[in-house]
Amino acid sequence: MKFFPQPIVWSSPRTVTAIVVLALLAMLPIIAAAFDASYYVSLTTRILIYALAAIGLNLILGFGGMVSLGHAMYVLLGAYAVAIPASHGVTSGFTQLAIAISSTALLAAGVGAVSLRTTGIAFIMITLAFAQMLFFGAVSLKDYGGDDGLTVAARSSFGAFDLSNNVTLYYAAFIAVLVALYLSWRAVLSPFGLVLRGSKANARRAIALGHPIFQYQLVAYIASAVVCAVAGVLLANLTLFASPSYGAWTVSGELIVIVILGGLGTVFGPVVGAIILLALEEALPTLIEHVLPDYKSNWMLLLGLFIFVVALVLKHGVFGSLKSRSP
Amino acid sequence: MSALVTKSLVKRFGGVLATDHVSLTVEAHELHAVIGPNGAGKSTLIGQLAGEIVSDEGSVHLLGQDVTRLNTHQRARLGLARTYQITQLAKEFSALDNVLLAVNARAGHKAHNFQFWHNAHDDQDAMQRADAALATVGLTSMRNTLVATMAHGEQRQLEIAMALATEPRLLLLDEPLAGMSQGESAAMIALLKSLKGRYPMLLVEHDMEAVFALADRVSVLVYGRIIATGTPDNIRSNREVRAAYLGEEMP
Ligand SMILES: Nc1ncnc2c1ncn2[C@@H]1O[C@H](COP(=O)(O)OP(=O)(O)OP(=O)(O)O)[C@@H](O)[C@H]1O
Ligand SMILES: [Mg+2]
Numbered sequence: 001m002k003f004f005p006q007p008i009v010w011s012s013p014r015t016v017t018a019i020v021v022l023a024l025l026a027m028l029p030i031i032a033a034a035f036d037a038s039y040y041v042s043l044t045t046r047i048l049i050y051a052l053a054a055i056g057l058n059l060i061l062g063f064g065g066m067v068s069l070g071h072a073m074y075v076l077l078g079a080y081a082v083a084i085p086a087s088h089g090v091t092s093g094f095t096q097l098a099i100a101i102s103s104t105a106l107l108a109a110g111v112g113a114v115s116l117r118t119t120g121i122a123f124i125m126i127t128l129a130f131a132q133m134l135f136f137g138a139v140s141l142k143d144y145g146g147d148d149g150l151t152v153a154a155r156s157s158f159g160a161f162d163l164s165n166n167v168t169l170y171y172a173a174f175i176a177v178l179v180a181l182y183l184s185w186r187a188v189l190s191p192f193g194l195v196l197r198g199s200k201a202n203a204r205r206a207i208a209l210g211h212p213i214f215q216y217q218l219v220a221y222i223a224s225a226v227v228c229a230v231a232g233v234l235l236a237n238l239t240l241f242a243s244p245s246y247g248a249w250t251v252s253g254e255l256i257v258i259v260i261l262g263g264l265g266t267v268f269g270p271v272v273g274a275i276i277l278l279a280l281e282e283a284l285p286t287l288i289e290h291v292l293p294d295y296k297s298n299w300m301l302l303l304g305l306f307i308f309v310v311a312l313v314l315k316h317g318v319f320g321s322l323k324s325r326s327p
Numbered sequence: 328m329s330a331l332v333t334k335s336l337v338k339r340f341g342g343v344l345a346t347d348h349v350s351l352t353v354e355a356h357e358l359h360a361v362i363g364p365n366g367a368g369k370s371t372l373i374g375q376l377a378g379e380i381v382s383d384e385g386s387v388h389l390l391g392q393d394v395t396r397l398n399t400h401q402r403a404r405l406g407l408a409r410t411y412q413i414t415q416l417a418k419e420f421s422a423l424d425n426v427l428l429a430v431n432a433r434a435g436h437k438a439h440n441f442q443f444w445h446n447a448h449d450d451q452d453a454m455q456r457a458d459a460a461l462a463t464v465g466l467t468s469m470r471n472t473l474v475a476t477m478a479h480g481e482q483r484q485l486e487i488a489m490a491l492a493t494e495p496r497l498l499l500l501d502e503p504l505a506g507m508s509q510g511e512s513a514a515m516i517a518l519l520k521s522l523k524g525r526y527p528m529l530l531v532e533h534d535m536e537a538v539f540a541l542a543d544r545v546s547v548l549v550y551g552r553i554i555a556t557g558t559p560d561n562i563r564s565n566r567e568v569r570a571a572y573l574g575e576e577m578p
């Protein structure tokens with residue numbers, strides 16, 4: 001059986017970009033160690049975690065045309081699936097992952113079944129409403145820190161190895177991203193993906209042909225939520241902290257921006273989008289402090305301006321604007 | 328067995344009676360044309376037959392089976408295929424992927440596509456069926472072309488290819504000649520002629536010449552009501568029809 005779901009066009013700008021980015025990510029801890037800059041390992045872990053969540057969101061946003069403004073709620077759920085068991089002394093990563101995935105699948109099945117009855121603006125508002133409910137649900141957990149959140153005493157352990165080492169955690173996130181990319185690549189090109197993309201391109205026609213698209217959308221929605229929950233598990237490990245703010249609607253918005261910035265409907269776009277957005281969020285404040293100290297607090301404005309320009313100039317996002325025939 | 332039987336179908340839009348107790352049949356192998364002035368309710372009728380528009384009253388039987396309560400994708404899976412007056416295609420797909428989407432929903436084929444691993448293009452059987460549908464409408468050379476970049480006439484041909492790719496047992500065609508140039512029209516009429524007899528068809532069309540050349544029977548719809556049904560010759564000489572079409576050319 002072929003390993004790749006489609007022939008690779010090695011000369012295409014997209015392929016080259018993806019390979020270069022992945023190679024740099026693979027070597028980053030080594031480079032950082034050489035320059036004694038371990039801070040960049042945790043910064044890039046964070047980028048990878050956001051990339052992972054965005055890959056999840058991209059499944060429904062980029063390929064299914066469903067604009068969910070509530071996906072941070074699954075990141076929140078994943079983080080609490082680490083923090084709450086950990087507060088009871090359960091540090092097994094397997095147990096935490098199982099809790100994260102099963103609770104997310106259940107919640108997503110319910111939320112999806114309700115929200116997917118609607119489309120467009122109504123879908124955006126309903127997913128947002130559910131996320132807000134979960135956010136305030138987390139705030140009301142007084143035993144688990146309420147709106148302050150709770151610290152995680154120890155990182156998850158997976159049998160023989162655990163994530164307590166920063167580099168181990170980095171590579172865990174990196175591998176999670178690779179696996180998610182590979183699986184979504186396969187799924188997007190599969191018969192399932194064809195119907196999902198068809199339902200985005202022309203829902204009316206897809207139904208008239210005989211595809212019960214609601215079922216496809218629901219399955220994609222659940223899968224995308226689960227990927228976000230895994231990102232939440234990793235995030236709690238990185239920050240050793242879980243708080244309701246992980247599920248804030250602004251985080252859901254950030255994920256949408258990442259997907260769009262990278263390029264809707266491309267498998268690799270979310271990785272590029274996450275790198276650009278988080279690197280800018282990191283670099284802009286310092287940059288402005290040096291160049292225009294008086295405007296230090298206005299770096300968000302510059303970020304907004306950048307996103308605006310990308311949206312205007314590159315209609316298909318940064319990665320999506322690179323030439324290629326395949327998704 | 329008749330391919331399609333409707334009994335007393337009704338659809339109201341607020342005060343407008345868009346479909347007024349329409350009863351008609353499409354026999355096996357028959358090409359049944361529906362003509363009528365703008366706003367007569369032809370597209371509404373097709374929508375009701377396909378299940379996209381929920382009827383207020385009446386029943387629809389497809390190949391002897393009561394499908395009145397089935398929804399659109401269920402009717403499609405039983406072999407009902409439709410095309411649209413205003414082209415409905417997956418614009419960011421290639422022509423091939425459009426028909427492949429249709430092939431993967433074909434009547435009698437397995438009920439779902441919950442396969443996540445293999446590339447949809449690796450299904451040789453489906454690909455052959457898709458290519459065959461493109462060849463039937465003469466779009467083989469456009470196989471890998473993005474729909475958005477195809478000419479209007481080619482998109483209209485792809486409409487038909489998608490319906491054929493579902494391997495239908497009944498075709499509902501809503502103005503396949505709409506907006507076509509003369510040359511494109513001639514090619515489409517030739518195509519419809521070649522399909523005639525192979526599929527039972529309900530053809531809605533404004534082009535009278537085409538209708539009278541193709542149809543076995545013609546029904547005339549005016550203000551949602553069928554005022555006459557008969558052979559082309561019958562209809563041509565029907566006084567009521569002539570009155571309804573006053574001002575329009577009647578060949
Ligand atoms: N969704 C709707 N809501 C309200 N009225 C509608 C709707 N759809 C159609 N109508 C009305 O129903 C009547 C029939 O419309 P329909 O589109 O079926 O006509 P048609 O015979 O297909 O016309 P044409 O030849 O222009 O395609 C018209 O009066 C139209 O305005
Ligand atoms: Mg019409």
